[in-house]
Amino acid sequence: MISLIRSINSNEDYKKRLILFLKIFIALISGIITILWIILDKAELPNQIFKMIVGVWIMGLALLSIPTPRKEKLPQIFSLVEIIVISCLWLFVEVESKGVEIFMQNGSLTLVNGLAFSMLLFLMTSGFFLIFGLADIINFAHGAFFMLGGFMGYEVYLLSESFLITIPFLGNDPVLLSFICFIFGLIGATIILGLIGIGIEVTTIRRLFRKPISQILLTVGFLYIILQLTEIIWGPAIFTYNYVSGSQTGIFWLPRSAILDLGGGMRFEIYRIFLILFGLVIAIGMFLVLSRTRIGLIITAGIEDPEMVNALGIDTKRVFTLVFATGAAMAGLAGAVAVPQVNASLDVAGNYLIYAFIIVVIGGAHFGRFAGTFWASIIVGLSHTFCQFFYPGLESIILFLILLAILTFKPGGLTGEPM
Amino acid sequence: MVTHTNSNKNKQKQSIITKISDLISANQVSISVITVLYLLPLLTNSELSPLRGFINLLSGFMIAGIFALSFDLQLGRTGLLNFGQAAFFGIGAYVTVWCLDPILPSPLGDILNLIPFPLTLVAAIFAGMVVGIVMGATTNRMKGTAFAFIALAIAMLVLEFMELKENLAISGGESGLSVTRPFLLTNWIVYMLMVLFVIFILSLFVILVVKDTRERFAFLFLNFRPRRSAFSYSEKERISSTRVTTSWIIGVAVFILLLILVVPNILDMYLFATDIWFKIPILYWLILTSVLAVYIFVKRLTISPFGRVLSAIAQNEDRVKALGYNTFYYKILSVTISGGIGALAGSLYTVNNINVSTPETFGIGQAINAMLYTILGGLGTLLGPFVGAVLIEFSEWRMVRFLWTFSIDGQWWLVFLGIIYIFIILFFPYGIVGSLQLRSRSLKTRIREGWFNIRETDYWWLTLISLVLILALMLDLENIMKRIVEIFEQIFSLFP
Amino acid sequence: MNLLEVNDIHVYIQSFYILHGISFFVPEGKTTVLLGRNGSGKTTAMRAILGLNPPRKGEIIYKGVNIAHLPTHKIVQRGVGYVPDTRRIIKSLTVEQNLEIALRKGSKTYDERLSEIFELFPDFERFLGQKAGSLSGGQQQMLAVSRALINDNDLLLIDEPTEGLSPLLAKNVLKTLHAIKEKRKTVLLVEQNFAAAKSVGDYYYIFDDGKIAHNGKMETLVDDHELISRYLGVNV
Numbered sequence A: 001m002i003s004l005i006r007s008i009n010s011n012e013d014y015k016k017r018l019i020l021f022l023k024i025f026i027a028l029i030s031g032i033i034t035i036l037w038i039i040l041d042k043a044e045l046p047n048q049i050f051k052m053i054v055g056v057w058i059m060g061l062a063l064l065s066i067p068t069p070r071k072e073k074l075p076q077i078f079s080l081v082e083i084i085v086i087s088c089l090w091l092f093v094e095v096e097s098k099g100v101e102i103f104m105q106n107g108s109l110t111l112v113n114g115l116a117f118s119m120l121l122f123l124m125t126s127g128f129f130l131i132f133g134l135a136d137i138i139n140f141a142h143g144a145f146f147m148l149g150g151f152m153g154y155e156v157y158l159l160s161e162s163f164l165i166t167i168p169f170l171g172n173d174p175v176l177l178s179f180i181c182f183i184f185g186l187i188g189a190t191i192i193l194g195l196i197g198i199g200i201e202v203t204t205i206r207r208l209f210r211k212p213i214s215q216i217l218l219t220v221g222f223l224y225i226i227l228q229l230t231e232i233i234w235g236p237a238i239f240t241y242n243y244v245s246g247s248q249t250g251i252f253w254l255p256r257s258a259i260l261d262l263g264g265g266m267r268f269e270i271y272r273i274f275l276i277l278f279g280l281v282i283a284i285g286m287f288l289v290l291s292r293t294r295i296g297l298i299i300t301a302g303i304e305d306p307e308m309v310n311a312l313g314i315d316t317k318r319v320f321t322l323v324f325a326t327g328a329a330m331a332g333l334a335g336a337v338a339v340p341q342v343n344a345s346l347d348v349a350g351n352y353l354i355y356a357f358i359i360v361v362i363g364g365a366h367f368g369r370f371a372g373t374f375w376a377s378i379i380v381g382l383s384h385t386f387c388q389f390f391y392p393g394l395e396s397i398i399l400f401l402i403l404l405a406i407l408t409f410k411p412g413g414l415t416g417e418p419m
Numbered sequence B: 001m002v003t004h005t006n007s008n009k010n011k012q013k014q015s016i017i018t019k020i021s022d023l024i025s026a027n028q029v030s031i032s033v034i035t036v037l038y039l040l041p042l043l044t045n046s047e048l049s050p051l052r053g054f055i056n057l058l059s060g061f062m063i064a065g066i067f068a069l070s071f072d073l074q075l076g077r078t079g080l081l082n083f084g085q086a087a088f089f090g091i092g093a094y095v096t097v098w099c100l101d102p103i104l105p106s107p108l109g110d111i112l113n114l115i116p117f118p119l120t121l122v123a124a125i126f127a128g129m130v131v132g133i134v135m136g137a138t139t140n141r142m143k144g145t146a147f148a149f150i151a152l153a154i155a156m157l158v159l160e161f162m163e164l165k166e167n168l169a170i171s172g173g174e175s176g177l178s179v180t181r182p183f184l185l186t187n188w189i190v191y192m193l194m195v196l197f198v199i200f201i202l203s204l205f206v207i208l209v210v211k212d213t214r215e216r217f218a219f220l221f222l223n224f225r226p227r228r229s230a231f232s233y234s235e236k237e238r239i240s241s242t243r244v245t246t247s248w249i250i251g252v253a254v255f256i257l258l259l260i261l262v263v264p265n266i267l268d269m270y271l272f273a274t275d276i277w278f279k280i281p282i283l284y285w286l287i288l289t290s291v292l293a294v295y296i297f298v299k300r301l302t303i304s305p306f307g308r309v310l311s312a313i314a315q316n317e318d319r320v321k322a323l324g325y326n327t328f329y330y331k332i333l334s335v336t337i338s339g340g341i342g343a344l345a346g347s348l349y350t351v352n353n354i355n356v357s358t359p360e361t362f363g364i365g366q367a368i369n370a371m372l373y374t375i376l377g378g379l380g381t382l383l384g385p386f387v388g389a390v391l392i393e394f395s396e397w398r399m400v401r402f403l404w405t406f407s408i409d410g411q412w413w414l415v416f417l418g419i420i421y422i423f424i425i426l427f428f429p430y431g432i433v434g435s436l437q438l439r440s441r442s443l444k445t446r447i448r449e450g451w452f453n454i455r456e457t458d459y460w461w462l463t464l465i466s467l468v469l470i471l472a473l474m475l476d477l478e479n480i481m482k483r484i485v486e487i488f489e490q491i492f493s494l495f496p
Numbered sequence C: 001m002n003l004l005e006v007n008d009i010h011v012y013i014q015s016f017y018i019l020h021g022i023s024f025f026v027p028e029g030k031t032t033v034l035l036g037r038n039g040s041g042k043t044t045a046m047r048a049i050l051g052l053n054p055p056r057k058g059e060i061i062y063k064g065v066n067i068a069h070l071p072t073h074k075i076v077q078r079g080v081g082y083v084p085d086t087r088r089i090i091k092s093l094t095v096e097q098n099l100e101i102a103l104r105k106g107s108k109t110y111d112e113r114l115s116e117i118f119e120l121f122p123d124f125e126r127f128l129g130q131k132a133g134s135l136s137g138g139q140q141q142m143l144a145v146s147r148a149l150i151n152d153n154d155l156l157l158i159d160e161p162t163e164g165l166s167p168l169l170a171k172n173v174l175k176t177l178h179a180i181k182e183k184r185k186t187v188l189l190v191e192q193n194f195a196a197a198k199s200v201g202d203y204y205y206i207f208d209d210g211k212i213a214h215n216g217k218m219e220t221l222v223d224d225h226e227l228i229s230r231y232l233g234v235n236v
């Protein structure tokens, strides 16, 4: 075994050909199996996992075919064709078996939900990515920031509601009231988390500048502290806004029944559409800041070569403080905006930390570009939601399979380099 | 320099006994510590006592230590940050469960059930190494953090797989699986064999006492000898010192004293203990022996040419490649070995804990733990991960009660732990052992040369004393704290 | 008189002892060349001046102030420009953006400075919007040099500007060095190409294994054939 690996390693040419061969082989086999599976009805094959693996290989191969700077495009073209054929077949079978109406309903609903989730993930992960890119710090406290943002947003919401409800003009209009309070909640969470971020960075993380391993441990310490403090303050309960129209306070402006009906069975929750738009606006804003302003350029440059940026006379420590605070603030914002969907509770911290890991790696961790994080968020969000809907129970496995598939073929992720 | 060549010349003439005694005197500190650790269970009998509870606790700590060491072998030695360490731990734990109980479906389950108990550890190690090969194979293309994440992905994949509804039977779900305890662990014959082994270790210790009595007295009465460096006295002088009859007498006296202390307990165990009473001491010895084996193995590994290449890779992989080494081969081996050790930790955990569940063994919490132990203790210091593991586990265990003595609600324990971690890493950026080593180097030389005329070989005394002190502290910490608080309260009550 | 004085600096990289007590002077308005074979510590000396590998012992006096323990950005802000040996331009940004982040506030406006750069590199105007990663090696080198020139720096640290360039491009770079010299800028240059070093240098220091083996005026070195062949391996 090892001698085989060795021989492959030593012979570059042979290795390349072997990988090419493997790629084509995997694409071929997985394609055939998937087509068989679709034709033979989904329940036939023994193991669900097996099916998922096949599906994921195909997704991975599809993703490979998007950015193609390399010379050997054969497997990529191959897999692209295969994807198209398989998707057509899948569509056909789905539509045949369930009818156009239901298929459209399910498909479009999942798409919107998936996109909303993606935007949420993007909001949260953008800060994680910047912190990681600039200083190599894997911020274990990021999920905790996200969670804390949820609680803060919720608290600020209730607080501002209790103030504003006395104003007759607002008190009579619950929808407007809750909308304004929600916005206040978002702003509040962003500011509070930003301040916490600055505090953490200035008092501790800055002191271990350029010792990423020790800094990671600091963030673990803060993860514990935030988690436990949250539990002490709010208890283990799950918090979310009220949707019952009878209750007086904490009513959310977009209850689950607030639905946008486009006809043809396509009905979407307005909150999700709001989430998509909100996420897009923030994303575009961040892109503009990163590519147009001086500070944005410095951050972009800092991700590529922090030392050289320092040697150009820029105080990278200060820039990093800013980025860390912004990252925490963005996580807080994401947490606050997510409360109607994911609730404010303690489990959120761990789960979303892992999402952040996955997205950053798929998007390109080392020397990755910001766009990579955006696309990775969309991939993760969509595949998670689709899987949840069509193959419930496998949604968490699929993310890791996607990660494996992408990293096998592009070790640096979508945009990064493998160090 | 001179003595070095001398000893080279004498090498052929040395008998086995002198070789052994040389080996012993070269490792005085470790042998003292090992002896104390091995002796602990013999100080308990078939009654419940705090020491017994403490021994049980120590077993848990040492398992954490093994796990930390497996992590350090990658991060500290090879520079591979591995977030998927929990996969090794989990696979080790579960393979042990599958071996000990008929859980798995027919073909594989039957084979695993054939493996008798101590060999299950080997099976677990083997399984861990297989996972290690898979993870290590990715190091060909993944470097730095990318490797950390892909390892995490592999680990999470295994976790998610175990948590699937279809696999509930083999994973035990949320509540986990419970193992039947192996027969060997609750058996007085094994206990007696272990006792013999402990007495053997004890006699090694006594030889050590005899050998260096003269030097030690010199230490006790401070500055009796004229100042001289560690290597200046000749071979002849050393041998003559072992002939001093008084030191033989003292040695035998120590031996008999310890036996007198211990034998009643052994007899008591033999006469009155039921099977279950043997579990804690036997398991403790098993774990302690594994710790030693792993420690020595890793230590030998790191000073071997292989280990040097690993450290070289950690520092600058490209250079090592340029020197013509196939770094991939070294990295994959490093991950594989580490996987085996991690699985051993998991396996011992199963035997020790009886109950195993997926989130506890495969979860990301385990991976974070491994990282905490290693970084807090000191990367790449071998001893550091152990110190970190014991410290963290200990403070986790004590924190709630510790807070109670200051009438703080127990809920705050994790907050305080977090604060402690942050403080430790702020003041010891290279971990406790790592930073202390850096700082104490100057102190050490000062002590050795100027202050008390203590030589390197005399450190084991200090070690022994401080170890005993720490043990005492650990056993009665909260009472001591309570006393201190009481004293303070009394003092404050004087000022109305 | 001396813009920069390096007094007996000892530099470590991690635990490796690289520079064993090095001293040299960089007179104002002159070009000082550091010579020596590969791995003798020239780049390390430059990085020490910049604070990227701060010395454990010794002083670095710049404009009369000891800058040995200042953070890098403070040193650079005092008017030190750096052209690193591997160019290290920011590949994901455009040429213009590269210049933009290098620019510090000063007396002249951005446009004025840009036009000065264009005087030196006329064909630069065409590449302004291009991604720096897509430039050729020579163009990247020019970008690295102009990044140091865009500020009114008093001292320029230039590390092997001709490394990896074709003779024609190397000639171009040399021309630039002469142009810089004509502007009476102070330059500390590392240059392996002895002919090039000879033509621009006023003073030289020869590094050997982390120590300074020889120093003096360039004219005297040019005549000392034995020294040249011993330390630089060049047969004249």
Ligand SMILES: Nc1ncnc2c1ncn2[C@@H]1O[C@H](COP(=O)(O)OP(=O)(O)OP(=O)(O)O)[C@@H](O)[C@H]1O
Residues within 6 Å of the ligand: C013, C014, C016, C018, C036, C037, C038, C039, C040, C041, C042, C043, C044, C045, C085
């Ligand atoms: N990161 C590092 N770790 C350990 N040693 C290093 C490191 N960087 C450089 N060195 C060592 O420092 C010494 C000096 O390196 P330096 O780059 O300063 O040489 P140089 O004179 O610039 O050589 P060249 O002409 O090849 O550029 C070399 O021996 C090198 O091996």
Ligand SMILES: [Mg+2]
Residues within 6 Å of the ligand: C042, C043, C044, C085, C159
């Ligand atoms: Mg150099």
